[in-house]
Amino acid sequence: MEQFDLLVIGFGKAGKTLAGKLSAAGKKVALVEENPAMFGGTCINIGCIPTKTLFGRNSEELINLIAMAIDNKIPYTYFKTQIFTHPTMAENLNDVFSLIEN
Incomplete structure (x- = not known):
């Protein structure tokens, strides 16, 4: 099973920002959104x-x-x-x- 440092729930402004910054800092981040058509909140x-x-x-x-x-x-x-x-x-x-x- 793949391991992540952080799971971010929601593809809105806060989720994208947090996932992007932590990923840039070297963390392995998974970003999950319930609705596949909802890119960006x-x-x-x-x-x-x-x-x-x-x-x-x-x-x-x-x-x-x-x-x-x-x-x-x-x-x-x-x-x-x-x-x-x-x-x-x-x-x-x-x-x-x-x-x-x-």
Whole structure:
């Protein structure tokens, strides 16, 4: 069985920061997250970052996306998927993944 110096529960800001710093200090760290789709905790997934990403879209694109969601009764999960396909969001997530891999 593989041995670790520390087990960090949760892939949010605190978990990532703690795991990264201890790993950089030479500790063998395991990071566990219950939800495989939840990279980065609440803020990056459903809180502040998706909201800020909306501001990065042009007005016409955003209005069309919202209208489509309302007219077709599209669930929030689809709307969220559209937000996360925005290039800025993809770049941010790639930065997070590269930090963890290192």
